[in-house]
Amino acid sequence: MSQGNTRVTAQVVHAQACPVREVLDRVAGKWSVLIIVAAAHGPIRFTELERSIEGISRRMLTLTLRNLERDGLLTRTVHATVPPKVEYELTPVARELHASLLGLTDWAERHRVTIAESRAAYDVAHGRGLDAG
Amino acid sequence: MSQGNTRVTAQVVHAQACPVREVLDRVAGKWSVLIIVAAAHGPIRFTELERSIEGISRRMLTLTLRNLERDGLLTRTVHATVPPKVEYELTPVARELHASLLGLTDWAERHRVTIAESRAAYDVAHGRGLDAG
DNA sequence: CCGGATCCCCAAGGATACTG
DNA sequence: CAGTATCCTTGGGGATCCGG
16 A cells, blocks of 8 residues: 555546546446336335345345435435335336436347347457357 | 235245356456446447446456456457457346346336435444445 | 445456466 | 557445434
């Protein structure tokens, strides 16, 4: 840390400029978008999210929810009942994001086969076919 | 909005989420989208990409280009001249992706201020203000 | 039920040097 | 000019345990 060489590189400069980067940083996580999709139908509880998003850990669910809440994409409503009940709901901003996302999912569905074929072809053409190692 | 028994139930979001995951996996990288944007204007050379995408390393540029090529999003054209010249160009599929991406960038630009404010408010409300914790 | 705290691993990605 | 190979750091994210 203190080798006398200040390691300030140019990565800081570029970080904020691009709106593309902005949206990606916000959605980059492995789970953010899945949560948004899962919550698109209406308010949803913690455990419901946990069950509906197969494979997500409790930790990541919590972390991602906090992040989305921080960005104003989710509202968190705590019902102070004896069995705790917490509901998450998309904000209008998040709903707009979800709508824009549909364009992407549509693209993915329209081209998933083509892309898969392209990958296979590329792999074959470059040796990395079906053999391991 | 959603009060009153919205029993949509969190049926496994997988059905809807998978295409989302697909596109994310494809775009998850730190640079993929930036390259697509940079190449959106037309064929572009390796070094042109390197210069236009501030902060990218040679290694990551190469790796990401290979991946995009593998997915059929980029074509790579080698001109066997004495000074090597390689041009990358978006495929129609990638152009469609780029178009869909515009919806997201538009969203980002429309709400960047709101989101920033939300973050600031959240951070203030949760102690993590401007101090380094 | 909700979720914070801790430990740990591993893949993404940066720096650098070499090649055709 | 356009890569490739190697080393090393960083932090995302899984597993697990604990607390309200």
